[in-house]
Amino acid sequence: MTISADYTEKIPNNVDLHEDRRLQRALESWQPNFLNWWESMGPTLPTEDVYLRTAINVGREGWAHFGHVAMRDYRWGIFLAERDPDRRIGFGQHKDEPAWQQVPGEYRADLQRLIVIQGDTEPASVEQQRNLGATAPSLYDLRNLFQVNVEEGRHLWAMVYLLHAYFGREGREEAEQLLHRNSGSEDSPRILGAFNEETPDWLSFFMFTYFTDRDGKYQLGTLKESAFDPLSRTCEFMLKEESHHMFVGTTGIDRVVERTVQVMRENDTDEVVAHGAIPLETIQKYLNFHYSVSLDLFGSETSTNVANYYTAGIKGRWAEGRRKDDHRLTGDSILVDAVVDGSVGHNEVAALVGLNTDLRREYIDDCQNGVNRWNRILGEAGLPQRLRLPSVAFNRRVGAFSGIETTPAGEVIAAEEWEARKGDWLPTEVDKTYVRSLMQPVHERGRIAAWIAPPRQGINGKPFDYEYVHLA
Numbered sequence: 284m285t286i287s288a289d290y291t292e293k294i295p296n297n298v299d300l301h302e303d304r305r306l307q308r309a310l311e312s313w314q315p316n317f318l319n320w321w322e323s324m325g326p327t328l329p330t331e332d333v334y335l336r337t338a339i340n341v342g343r344e345g346w347a348h349f350g351h352v353a354m355r356d357y358r359w360g361i362f363l364a365e366r367d368p369d370r371r372i373g374f375g376q377h378k379d380e381p382a383w384q385q386v387p388g389e390y391r392a393d394l395q396r397l398i399v400i401q402g403d404t405e406p407a408s409v410e411q412q413r414n415l416g417a418t419a420p421s422l423y424d425l426r427n428l429f430q431v432n433v434e435e436g437r438h439l440w441a442m443v444y445l446l447h448a449y450f451g452r453e454g455r456e457e458a459e460q461l462l463h464r465n466s467g468s469e470d471s472p473r474i475l476g477a478f479n480e481e482t483p484d485w486l487s488f489f490m491f492t493y494f495t496d497r498d499g500k501y502q503l504g505t506l507k508e509s510a511f512d513p514l515s516r517t518c519e520f521m522l523k524e525e526s527h528h529m530f531v532g533t534t535g536i537d538r539v540v541e542r543t544v545q546v547m548r549e550n551d552t553d554e555v556v557a558h559g560a561i562p563l564e565t566i567q568k569y570l571n572f573h574y575s576v577s578l579d580l581f582g583s584e585t586s587t588n589v590a591n592y593y594t595a596g597i598k599g600r601w602a603e604g605r606r607k608d609d610h611r612l613t614g615d616s617i618l619v620d621a622v623v624d625g626s627v628g629h630n631e632v633a634a635l636v637g638l639n640t641d642l643r644r645e646y647i648d649d650c651q652n653g654v655n656r657w658n659r660i661l662g663e664a665g666l667p668q669r670l671r672l673p674s675v676a677f678n679r680r681v682g683a684f685s686g687i688e689t690t691p692a693g694e695v696i697a698a699e700e701w702e703a704r705k706g707d708w709l710p711t712e713v714d715k716t717y718v719r720s721l722m723q724p725v726h727e728r729g730r731i732a733a734w735i736a737p738p739r740q741g742i743n744g745k746p747f748d749y750e751y752v753h754l755a
């Protein structure tokens with residue numbers, strides 16, 4: 284395998300695509316469909332070019348190239364992390380056997396399903412974010428939005444490559460369907476609920492990239508452990524790109540909080556609306572919403588399907604290699620979140636069945652880091668307010684808590700009380716209308732909207748007032 288990407292090919296790749304003419308032809312015939320999808324469902328703001336990074340190498344040093352490119356000419360390609368010829372399976376009943384280079388017949392349907400579900404989220408987020416360019420708070424933010432968008436497009440390529448290369452005719456049909464389903468569509472929506480919600484404003488975008496892209500990070504982390512080596516190597520490289528998406532979310536919310544804090548202090552008031560900033564209560568409500576819908580993406584607290592995936596070696600745990608147990612889990616147990624005697628509590632179940640809960644907990648710990656960061660900004664400004672992650676049971680529509688309602692603190696309440704109070708905890712029409720009213724585009728070089736602080740640093744050593752995007 285060559286490590287550097289081949290950009291002389293129609294489809295840039297590091298998988299020696301030219302050696303498999305059939306596969307190459309199949310992907311080359313999918314390519315125009317992808318470009319049509321990008322034109323019709325991708326970013327709506329017309330641009331000349333954007334300062335983007337493009338993957339040129341999957342190695343540790345210098346994997347990215349930065350330059351102004353017309354988005355339609357972005358070199359979407361197929362990049363897998365380097366192959367370890369000695370790689371062995373790390374968990375489940377096939378533990379210590381050599382990793383699979385082909386799909387075992389008995390796991391074919393399950394592997395295909397997991398790849399399709401992951402693949403479906405990638406273009407979905409591009410669709411959800413397509414109108415945001417028109418209201419970008421700065422050229423720097425606009426560029427970051429487009430970088431996330433082109434990389435989600437590349438992640439679709441990553442999954443489509445696997446479907447074409449390893450799943451035959453059915454795989455090619457699934458690859459077509461990935462372009463036919465659309466976020467929010469009545470007839471053929473995206474597979475997962477959170478990916479049919481719109482991303483109507485930039486506060487939602489930052490919350491999405493913080494909380495929902497982070498779900499993606501954890502799902503990719505479990506697939507990176509897969510015994511199916513091409514899937515593992517694909518996900519490993521996707522995770523590298525994904526870390527920039529997390530960065531956009533983390534620092535985006537940092538900057539919103541920073542600006543609000545600044546306005547609160549300068550004017551010695553909590554009433555920041557008059558000054559065009561976003562109140563902390565509104566930030567908390569958006570956080571509550573995006574966090575709770577992202578928790579739903581991890582599925583039910585217990586799942587026999589996921590137990591089977593683990594035992595089969597298809598899907599591991601987050602940081603499987605760092606876990607100090609037998610990596611088979613056949614005799615272990617775990618306490619999962621549950622409704623116990625009408626309140627939020629725990630049930631003990633077999634560890635294998637509770638793997639969704641295990642992954643969700645890793646995710647929750649990670650989410651808490653961001654909240655700590657934002658609270659540090661409040662603390663350093665001498666303000667007493669703090670942001671919080673709501674209870675795992677709050678506003679859930681999937682799993683053990685879907686049948687109950689709780690306060691953000693996790694106290695179970697009746698449906699009527701929920702109806703009466705939910706506007707205190709989740710964004711109301713008034714909140715959303717206010718946030719949307721702030722979304723006036725700032726497309727002039729070096730300028731920024733009043734509701735967000737400028738970034739500490741630009742991209743790739745460039746200053747904040749660099750011309751990151753040339754509008755058409």
Ligand SMILES: [Fe+2]
Binds near residue numbers: 405435438499525
């Ligand atoms: Fe992605």
Ligand SMILES: [Fe+2]
Binds near residue numbers: 435496499525528
């Ligand atoms: Fe992402």
